[in-house]
Amino acid sequence: MIEVEHVSKFYNGRKAVDDVSFSVKKGEILGFLGPNGAGKTTTMRILTCYMPSSEGTARVAGYDVFEQSIEVRKRIGYLPENPPIYPEMTVQSYLSFVAKIKGTRSGQRKSQVDEAIEKCNLGDVRKRIIGRLSKGYKQRVGLAQALLNNPEVLFLDEPTLGLDPRQIHEVRSLIKNLASSHTVILSTHILPEVSMTCNRVVIINEGKVVAMDTPEGLAHQVKGAERVALTVEGPTDAVLDKLQSIDGVLGVQVTEGNSDPQATYTVECKLDSDLRRTLAAAVVSQGWGLLELRGISMSLEDVFINIITKEQE
Amino acid sequence: MQNILAIWQRELKSYFVSPIAYVVMTIFLLISGFFFFGNVSEIVQFTMTQAQMGQASQPIDVPGYVMQRLFGTIGVILLFMIPMLTMGLFSEEKKRGTIELLLTTPVGNFQAMIGKYLASLTFLLILIVSSWCTISPLFIYGQPDWKPILSGYLGMLLYGAALLALGLFISTLTENQIVAVILTFGVGLALWLVPAYLTSSTGISKSVVDYLSIINHLDDFIKGVIDTSHVVYYLTFTFVGLFLAYRSLESMRWKG
Numbered sequence: 001m002i003e004v005e006h007v008s009k010f011y012n013g014r015k016a017v018d019d020v021s022f023s024v025k026k027g028e029i030l031g032f033l034g035p036n037g038a039g040k041t042t043t044m045r046i047l048t049c050y051m052p053s054s055e056g057t058a059r060v061a062g063y064d065v066f067e068q069s070i071e072v073r074k075r076i077g078y079l080p081e082n083p084p085i086y087p088e089m090t091v092q093s094y095l096s097f098v099a100k101i102k103g104t105r106s107g108q109r110k111s112q113v114d115e116a117i118e119k120c121n122l123g124d125v126r127k128r129i130i131g132r133l134s135k136g137y138k139q140r141v142g143l144a145q146a147l148l149n150n151p152e153v154l155f156l157d158e159p160t161l162g163l164d165p166r167q168i169h170e171v172r173s174l175i176k177n178l179a180s181s182h183t184v185i186l187s188t189h190i191l192p193e194v195s196m197t198c199n200r201v202v203i204i205n206e207g208k209v210v211a212m213d214t215p216e217g218l219a220h221q222v223k224g225a226e227r228v229a230l231t232v233e234g235p236t237d238a239v240l241d242k243l244q245s246i247d248g249v250l251g252v253q254v255t256e257g258n259s260d261p262q263a264t265y266t267v268e269c270k271l272d273s274d275l276r277r278t279l280a281a282a283v284v285s286q287g288w289g290l291l292e293l294r295g296i297s298m299s300l301e302d303v304f305i306n307i308i309t310k311e312q313e
Numbered sequence: 314m315q316n317i318l319a320i321w322q323r324e325l326k327s328y329f330v331s332p333i334a335y336v337v338m339t340i341f342l343l344i345s346g347f348f349f350f351g352n353v354s355e356i357v358q359f360t361m362t363q364a365q366m367g368q369a370s371q372p373i374d375v376p377g378y379v380m381q382r383l384f385g386t387i388g389v390i391l392l393f394m395i396p397m398l399t400m401g402l403f404s405e406e407k408k409r410g411t412i413e414l415l416l417t418t419p420v421g422n423f424q425a426m427i428g429k430y431l432a433s434l435t436f437l438l439i440l441i442v443s444s445w446c447t448i449s450p451l452f453i454y455g456q457p458d459w460k461p462i463l464s465g466y467l468g469m470l471l472y473g474a475a476l477l478a479l480g481l482f483i484s485t486l487t488e489n490q491i492v493a494v495i496l497t498f499g500v501g502l503a504l505w506l507v508p509a510y511l512t513s514s515t516g517i518s519k520s521v522v523d524y525l526s527i528i529n530h531l532d533d534f535i536k537g538v539i540d541t542s543h544v545v546y547y548l549t550f551t552f553v554g555l556f557l558a559y560r561s562l563e564s565m566r567w568k569g
Contacts (some may be wrong), residue, residue, distance in 0.1 A: 049416075052567065078414075078417045084410050085411070086323070086327070086409070088330045098418070102418050181483065
């Protein structure tokens with residue numbers, strides 16, 4: 001659906017986007033992740049035909065964004081970072097204006113607008129003036145605007161910016177629902193958003209793609225070992241010795257409470273091995289009390305910081 | 314076409330939901346009304362003094378005289394008012410970020426520009442037509458020759474259209490409306506005054522310099538003469554303004 005090949009963009013002699021390539025399949029939600037100023041918005045602007053790239057080519061929905069920009073524009077919906085609203089208009093008149101300029105035929109316009117209003121939960125404010133609405137509503141009006149004319153591809157630049165937690169939750173589930181009928185590219189610097197909504201993640205830093213995988217794959221790629229946390233009631237030294245002697249264990253550390261007979265240990269195991277059963281059996285066979293045992297999974301946050309700092313070294 | 318119409322409609326509506334339309338129209342009618350009244354009373358006084366001195370007064374074309382003076386005044390008022398009509402056209406879209414919406418929908422730069430230009434032109438037309446209220450006494454109390462009045466109005470429209478194109482171009486250059494309004498006014502004033510200054514201080518041929526001045530071309534229209542060279546001047550001016558605006562919009566995409 002989207003193919004980006006070696007796209008670069010120069011801004012006043014600085015490279016804002018540097019040789020970015022990726023592709024997105026139909027029906028996928030791609031998360032575009034990176035610190036502020038990494039080049040996410042610029043990449044989106046290139047793909048939405050707002051500005052041309054300096055180098056490289058990109059195709060959206062089968063059309064070149066530079067050569068066939070009008071064809072591309074007919075097939076996309078775009079929510080820029082600041083929702084592009086006219087504050088003096090009412091929600092309904094604004095949406096019907098956008099439907100018009102997106103080329104929706106007049107017979108379908110009303111049903112399109114109604115559908116977008118319903119999807120974004122704007123029913124109670126449809127006759128209100130946009131300028132007087134709260135930030136959350138404005139953001140949703142922006143999202144509704146992007147959905148008009150049933151675009152094949154949706155570009156959402158930080159769609160949950162400035163929303164309260166409940167609204168964030170609503171918008172995320174809305175985006176997930178959209179995936180069935182649209183291809184979505186979503187940029188964000190909020191990590192949980194990506195792990196919750198996206199099938200695939202592109203991490204971009206200083207204009208370059210530094211990683212590209214599924215959220216789980218990324219976590220897997222970065223961590224060097226599986227880690228398990230154990231809380232055991234028993235003599236600390238003996239427990240340490242016992243755990244270390246188990247085959248596949250790389251190292252054991254006491255993380256808290258080592259003065260007590262009860263302590264928590266972090267066990268690092270070889271990659272791709274699940275030693276939880278062996279560990280439990282070992283502790284129980286010594287007659288110690290196994291109070292807690294859990295696998296520590298690396299969060300996307302750790303992955304992100306890991307990748308970004310690695311880049312900078 | 315649907316796009317141009319949609320943009321035109323939205324833009325025209327936005328004049329009337331903001332105070333701009335009402336402020337511009339009120340000030341325009343107030344000032345032109347005041348000058349109209351002034352011109353009429355001047356003539357009345359003049360004929361009365363002549364009668365008192367016992368001179369047989371020569372017949373004066375009162376409506377013609379009043380209208381010529383009034384058109385001259387309207388020309389100056391428009392120089393002040395038109396920058397207010399064009400300042401928001403693109404600067405405001407840039408500031409609000411709605412330009413990203415316009416330029417990522419199938420509306421091309423050209424259609425967006427034409428839609429906006431036509432909206433400002435429509436408002437100008439409404440403004441000019443509304444001045445009929447001011448001059449209606451001429452028709453109630455006399456039978457003015459309507460042909461020079463009509464040619465005067467045509468001149469106003471062409472002159473206004475040219476200034477609007479200039480303002481449209483300038484509003485593509487900045488996202489600050491105040492800058493847009495001052496620049497448009499400044500350039501308009503310069504096009505009016507600088508030629509006059511050049512004739513008096515340098516040896517440049519008067520006819521060349523006169524041709525450049527934006528307001529000189531109005532004189533013939535006001536006198537009731539429709540000279541194609543003036544029509545061509547204003548249309549060229551308009552075309553150049555729109556062309557520059559279009560180029561500026563295109564270059565905005567490259568600059569980002």
